Amino acid sequence: MRASSAWLAHLRAGGTTPWSAYTVAAEHVDRLGDRADGPGDRGEAPGAQQLEVLRRLNEVGRPSAALVDRVLRADLVGRGRGDLGLADDEAAGDTRFRIGTPPVDPAELSSTELLRVLTGLLAEDVVRAGVPPRPEPRRPRFRRVRYRLHGDPWLAVPMRAELTRRGLPPGGGRAVTYLIGRDLTGMLVDAWTRRALVDGAAPWEEWLRKLRRSDRLPPRADLARQARWWAARVGAENVRIVTDPALMPRILGIDFPLPQPPLLAADALDLARRVSPLVGLFAGPGHREELMLHGLVPRLAATPGHPIGVPARFRDWVEQRARQVHEELTGGDYAVLGDPDLVLGASVPGTTRRGTSPTEPAVLALALRTLLENDPGSRLNRVTGMEGA
C-alpha cells in the first residue's frame, strides 16, 4: 500500500523514491502509527511541498537530522496553496468528502511551490548568519575631495561607501556632482539587481516587459533624467557624466582603487530576489538592505553561472532608449567624462554583454544546494549533475 507516514519515514532515512513509485507492506504502516492527534485534527504532518523538498534534498546531498526537521516544519511562505495532501494516500482515511485543496502527486508540484518552502528557510539562514564586521570609517580628511556621487546606484553606492571609509565623505561646498553610469543594458541590470535585493522586484523579464510597455526607464537607470534633476539643483556646470566607472579614481584624484560591484549569476540573483522580502519579514525594518548587500551578496558572488542579460526581444527597445539617452547627454550642457558612446552598449561593436534570464528549475536547484551548504551538519553530493553548477 501507499501511506504518507511510511513515505515520511523513508525520506527521513535519506530515501529518494518518488511518492508515485513508493509502496510498502500494510503491517509496516500499522507499526508507524498515525501522527495526527485526534479526530478532526490534521496533526502536524508535513504537506506534499515539504516532503517533496526533502526528497529533492536527499537527491543532491545528505541533509542533517536538524535540517530534515527544519524542512518538515517549514512554513509555506507567501501566497499560494496551503499544505497539500498526497494523492492516493491509502492511510488518509475516508476520501468521499474532502475539504480543502485536492491532494497532489508531489512530483508534479511546480518549482515555485517548492521554492515557497526553501526561500523561507534560506531567509532564516541569511538573518542568522548576519553581516561580517566591517572596519570603522576614518575621520574625514581636511584636504577633502568635494564631490557627490550618484547615477547607477549599484556602482555608485559601494564607491561612496569606500570613499567615506577612507575619510572622504561626499559633500562639501562647491562639490561637483558625478553621475556614474555605463551602457544602458548594464544600467537596467543594475537597477533591477538593486531593486531585487533591497526593495523587492517583479521577475526580470516581467519587469522589462512593463518598462517597454510604458516606454520608460526606471529613474535609477536613466542618466539623462538624473542629469536634468541635478542640473536644476546645482547647475549644469557642476554636473559631470561618467560613462566608464574605471575612470573614477583618476577623476577624483585618489590613489586607491574603488570597488566594482560583484557580477552575480542570473539564478543566484533571482533566488536572492525571492528571499529578500522574507529577510525583511524576519529581520525587521532597517536590516534588510544590510543583510542582503553585505551578508548574502558576497556569498552569492561565488555562485557560478551566466550573469543576467536583456533577452533578444527587448534589445530593439533598449537600443532605441540608449540612443535617446546618448543624444540628450551629448546635446546637453554637461561634461561627459569617458566615451559617450559607452552608454550605447551593445550597439557599439565589441561591447555586447553575455547574459541570460533566470529559470525556475535552475533557481530551485541552487536553492537546494545553498540550503545544504548553509547547514554545517549536512553535505552536498560531489557530482550533482544539475543546471548552473
Added chain:
Amino acid sequence: MATRVLLHVGTPKTGTTYLQDVCFLNRELLREHGILYPAERFDAHFLAALDLMRLPWGGLEEQAVGAWDRLAAEVRAFDGTAIVSHEILARATPAQTRRALASLGHGSGTEVHLVVSARDLVRQIPAEWQENIKHRTTTSYADFLAELQEPARDGTIASWFWAVQELPDIIARWRHDLPAARVHLVTVPPPGSPRDLLWERFVATFGLGGVPLALDTDRTNVSLGVPETYLLRQVNRRANAEIEPEDYRELVRELLAHRTLSARTDSPRLALPPSAYGWVSSLTDAWVAELDSQGYAVAGSLAELQGAEPTAAALAGYADPDAPDLSAVVDAAATSIVALVGNVRRWRANEVRLHEEIADLHRELAKARMSPLYRLKEAVYRILTGGRLGRRLLEAYYRARGSSSRLA
C-alpha cells in the same frame, strides 16, 4: 493569563472591518469592562497575522516582525477576556494555527474560542472579485470564476480565495482539539435583513452586550457597481506599469474607487452570474452538511449560507461586469475625471502656497547672509584657506570641533 480568548479568524467581507474598528476605537472602554483588544494601532492584528503566517505584504511585513508574539504576550498577561480578530488569519496552515493557539494560552488554562463569520458564496464571489480589482488585478469576471472552479486551485486567485473562504477547511485548520461548543459561526444575514442584525450577532458572540460602545466608525468597506468596477479594471490595465504602489493606494483605490466611484450607488450591483448558481449551490450544500454535522455554535443560521435564490427578474436583469452598458461606464469616467481635476486644483493651490513660502525663506536667507557677522566669517575663511598656515589653523579648529562633538 487571560481566562478567555475570542479568536476571530475570518472570513473577509463579513463585517470584520467594522467589528475591528469598533473594538479599536473603544479599546479603553472595553478594558474597563474586563475585555482586552490588544492594539496600539488600528492594523495591529493585521500585522500580527502577517507575522504569524510569515506573509510578505508589499513591504508592510517589515513592520510586522514580532507582532504576533507581542500580541500574544499581552493577551497572556491580561486577566479577563481578550479579543483577537483578523480575517486573513483564515489562511493559516495547521502548524501556524497550533502555534497561535498555544501562544494565546490554549492548553495552559485559557479557554480559547474560535469565531468564524461567514457569508454565502452568492455574495462572497463577486465581492472578492471586486476586492481583487481594487488591488490592481486585471482579471475579467469570467476568468476569475473559471479559475475558482479549477479543481487544482493552483492559481494565485483561487489558492487565496479558497484558503480564506472554504469554511469547513478554515475551521479544520484552526480547530485542533477545541470542542465543538467553542467553535462559533456567525452568519451574515441575507439582503433585506434589519441593518443591525449582524452586529447583534457579533455582540452576542463576543459578549459585548454590557458595554456601551461608540459605534460610529469611518472604516467600512465600500462596494462598487458594475460599470464602476469595469472602469477600474480598465484603469488597472493601463496604469499598473506606471503607478507605484503607494500612489495606487492613495489615488486609485482611495480617491477614485472609495471616495468617488463608490458614491454612485444607482448603478447595477455585481452579482453571481446565473450560470454559476448550480455550482455554488452544490458546493454550499456540502459545506453546510459538514458544518452541521460538527455541532458548532451558530449565531444566525447555517441556512443563510445557501444564499438567496435568484428571482426571475434578477436573472433577467443580470449585468455582466465584463460587458457593461458603456454609456454608464462613460458616465462613471466623467465623474472620475471631475473628481481628479478637483484634486489637481487643490494640489496646485497648495503648490503655489508652498512656492510662496520657499520664496519667503530664500529672502530671509539672503538677508541673513548680508549680516556683518556672516560676511566676517566668510572673509576669515577665505583668508585662512588662501595660505598654508591658515589651512593648518583651520585643520586644528576642525579637529577640536570634531573632538568636542565626540565628547558630546
